[in-house]
Amino acid sequence: MNSFLDWVGRTPLSLYLGDTAWTIPTIQAVHIMAVAAVFFSALWLDMRILGVVGRGQPFAPLSRRFAPWIGWGVVVLLLTGLLLMAAEPTRAILNLYFQIKMAALVIVGTLTWAMAAGAKADSPLWGAPETQGTAKLIAIISLVLWALIITAGRWIAYGP
Amino acid sequence: MALSTLFEPLQASPIGRLVAESTWIFPTVETLHVFALTIVAGSILVVDLRLLGVASTNQRVSALTKDLLPWTWTAFVFAAITGTVLFTARAADYMALGYFYAKYIFMALAGLNMVIFHFMTYRNVDSWDVGPTTGAAKIAGLLSIVFWAAVIICARKVGFLI
Numbered sequence: 001m002n003s004f005l006d007w008v009g010r011t012p013l014s015l016y017l018g019d020t021a022w023t024i025p026t027i028q029a030v031h032i033m034a035v036a037a038v039f040f041s042a043l044w045l046d047m048r049i050l051g052v053v054g055r056g057q058p059f060a061p062l063s064r065r066f067a068p069w070i071g072w073g074v075v076v077l078l079l080t081g082l083l084l085m086a087a088e089p090t091r092a093i094l095n096l097y098f099q100i101k102m103a104a105l106v107i108v109g110t111l112t113w114a115m116a117a118g119a120k121a122d123s124p125l126w127g128a129p130e131t132q133g134t135a136k137l138i139a140i141i142s143l144v145l146w147a148l149i150i151t152a153g154r155w156i157a158y159g160p
Numbered sequence: 161m162a163l164s165t166l167f168e169p170l171q172a173s174p175i176g177r178l179v180a181e182s183t184w185i186f187p188t189v190e191t192l193h194v195f196a197l198t199i200v201a202g203s204i205l206v207v208d209l210r211l212l213g214v215a216s217t218n219q220r221v222s223a224l225t226k227d228l229l230p231w232t233w234t235a236f237v238f239a240a241i242t243g244t245v246l247f248t249a250r251a252a253d254y255m256a257l258g259y260f261y262a263k264y265i266f267m268a269l270a271g272l273n274m275v276i277f278h279f280m281t282y283r284n285v286d287s288w289d290v291g292p293t294t295g296a297a298k299i300a301g302l303l304s305i306v307f308w309a310a311v312i313i314c315a316r317k318v319g320f321l322i
Contacts, residue, residue, distance in 0.1 A: 025320040029313040040202020
């Protein structure tokens with residue numbers, strides 16, 4: 001693993017990112033903008049499921065509006081995240097917070113996919129989600145996981 | 161005398177030292193700041209995209225802003241409070257940084273854009289609340305995205321340089 005990370009650190013891409021002053025903060029800025037789009041979309045859908053916002057609106061159109069932003073936003077996050085890792089390979093991969101973040105992302109990604117697919121297929125669970133205990137539980141777990149991802153992500157910079 | 165030297169006492173104050181020297185206060189407040197700013201930017205983007213006619217077109221502009229703005233403002237106040245705490249740790253250093261000023265210039269521009277939108281463009285919202293928006297509303301939405309993106313870019317640059 002360490003020899004692989006050393007190799008990544010010597011690639012032209014890694015050296016370029018390390019040598020230019022503007023690339024890393026710019027990629028980080030794109031990353032944080034994508035976090036805003038993804039996290040707020042997820043927050044809004046989860047708040048709708050919990051009946052906090054938009055109770056009068058059906059869930060399916062709201063899911064069609066926001067779920068693609070979560071999906072494509074995560075793609076942007078993975079791409080910018082890969083570039084940031086290429087710049088400093090050992091900083092993230094071996095970092096405990098990074099590992100927690102990725103594990104939480106896999107779980108919340110699965111839950112979000114199940115939610116969006118269910119809403120698309122008019123599954124009864126997502127018809128009036130504010131009345132469904134299971135849907136509300138998924139929303140709460142998702143919110144906790146997104147919060148964990150953001151927190152762990154910020155703490156990578158300070159992590160062991 | 162440089163403006164930044166005026167802030168050296170704050171940076172050297174007990175609170176400034178506490179935030180800077182604690183192992184957990186700065187990262188924790190920084191994390192809360194990230195939560196706040198993502199809600200500010202994310203909620204504003206939803207309104208901007210509606211003004212541009214790109215998304216949420218099945219919803220009334222007035223209903224959407226009424227739903228979202230309380231979240232935007234609450235999160236904005238939270239971002240300002242957490243931002244102030246972070247500022248105390250390196251107050252003089254921040255005040256010596258061009259990007260730090262640029263961030264607030266862009267935020268002021270975003271605010272001005274919002275004021276113009278609210279008091280002029282939004283006054284006849286009834287005529288474009290449903291369906292396509294006016295050119296003025298589209299310009300407001302586009303400028304908002306540009307200014308807030310600039311705020312985030314400058315802010316990230318500040319965090320990177322300090």
